[in-house]
Amino acid sequence: MKTLKIAIQKSGRLNEKSVEILKNCGLSFENYKSSLISTVTNFPLEILFLRDDDIPEYVQDGIADLGIVGENVIVETKAEVDYLQKLGFGKCTLKIAVQATSGIQNLEELNGKAIATSYPVILEKFLQEKGIKSDIRTISGSVEIGPGLGLSDAIFDIVSTGGTLKSNGLKPFADVMQSEAVLIGNKSIADNPEVAELLQRIRSVLSAKSNKYVVLNVSKDNLQKVVDLLPGVKSPTVVPLFEPNWVAVHSVIAEEDFWDKINSLKAAGAEGILVMPIEKIIR
Numbered sequence: 001m002k003t004l005k006i007a008i009q010k011s012g013r014l015n016e017k018s019v020e021i022l023k024n025c026g027l028s029f030e031n032y033k034s035s036l037i038s039t040v041t042n043f044p045l046e047i048l049f050l051r052d053d054d055i056p057e058y059v060q061d062g063i064a065d066l067g068i069v070g071e072n073v074i075v076e077t078k079a080e081v082d083y084l085q086k087l088g089f090g091k092c093t094l095k096i097a098v099q100a101t102s103g104i105q106n107l108e109e110l111n112g113k114a115i116a117t118s119y120p121v122i123l124e125k126f127l128q129e130k131g132i133k134s135d136i137r138t139i140s141g142s143v144e145i146g147p148g149l150g151l152s153d154a155i156f157d158i159v160s161t162g163g164t165l166k167s168n169g170l171k172p173f174a175d176v177m178q179s180e181a182v183l184i185g186n187k188s189i190a191d192n193p194e195v196a197e198l199l200q201r202i203r204s205v206l207s208a209k210s211n212k213y214v215v216l217n218v219s220k221d222n223l224q225k226v227v228d229l230l231p232g233v234k235s236p237t238v239v240p241l242f243e244p245n246w247v248a249v250h251s252v253i254a255e256e257d258f259w260d261k262i263n264s265l266k267a268a269g270a271e272g273i274l275v276m277p278i279e280k281i282i283r
């Protein structure tokens with residue numbers, strides 16, 4: 001059996017959630033901060049802790065078989081890797097921003113202006129598509145202070161809440177790319193059975209996270225209306241209550257339309273609704 005290697009971020013925005021998803025897959029390992037490699041004791045896997053910028057290339061070159069990294073970094077490094085699974089965390093947008101007081105109104109006004117960024121490849125491609133010629137100034141961090149220091153007229157960087165832009169007197173100007181953390185794989189590992197097993201575990205953890213387990217009581221007169229609202233994994237489970245003419249319905253509902261569903265269930269006659277988290281869904 002081949003021991004796989006997965007590269008995750010050593011510290012930063014993606015570290016904690018990357019460790020959490022692997023632990024939720026039932027993998028046992030020490031998350032030492034001092035060591036750059038950790039061995040999983042109950043699965044043929046080693047975890048490499050790296051700077052996120054290096055992860056796509058490590059995976060492309062087969063030094064790591066798998067990696068967890070933001071889509072923005074994959075696109076920026078132009079690495080040739082397989083996208084195996086979006087992971088639902090590290091969600092952000094890459095935006096061009098300008099000083100809140102600047103009179104810049106439209107993209108054409110960026111012609112000849114300096115834009116500071118840590119993502120020159122993504123920015124260059126966007127500007128080229130729009131036919132804009134700007135002076136791209138590549139810096140490795142703290143991009144948002146560029147305009148205030150007179151280094152640039154605009155910036156291109158990651159935005160999530162917008163708090164960093166605001167506190168530096170900047171305002172968003174154009175959205176260029178959405179990003180989230182993804183599981184990537186080396187091009188040659190698609191048929192590896194251990195990769196398939198790990199992917200199945202990750203998908204079952206993600207699916208459980210985006211669903212809730214629901215138990216409710218309903219009189220048999222309203223049962224069909226309630227069941228019509230509940231898909232379940234296959235179909236809902238219906239069990240009799242001690243109270244004549246009443247049943248309990250067990251089912252699974254999606255987190256995204258959770259409140260709409262609960263309100264519809266109540267309107268259809270559901271009572272005593274219990275909602276519980278699910279640990280895993282194995283399909």
Ligand SMILES: Nc1ncnc2c1ncn2[C@@H]1O[C@H](COP(=O)(O)OP(=O)(O)OP(=O)(O)O)[C@@H](O)[C@H]1O
Nearest residue numbers: 009012013014051052053070072090091092158160
């Ligand atoms: N504010 C944010 N909200 C959500 N996701 C973010 C945010 N900032 C960054 N990300 C995502 O997390 C990734 C890692 O961000 P982080 O700031 O930890 O990177 P870094 O400073 O380059 O880290 P490293 O030391 O590993 O090079 C980004 O590439 C992006 O995909």
Ligand SMILES: O=P(O)(O)OC[C@H]1O[C@H](OP(=O)(O)OP(=O)(O)O)[C@H](O)[C@@H]1O
Nearest residue numbers: 013141142158159160161162163164165
């Ligand atoms: O819109 P916001 O919610 O304010 O997030 C955006 C900020 O988050 C990231 O930096 P991070 O805080 O990860 O620090 P870093 O610059 O050291 O990577 C990014 O580079 C932005 O500066």
Ligand SMILES: [Mg+2]
Nearest residue numbers: 051052053054
């Ligand atoms: Mg980095």
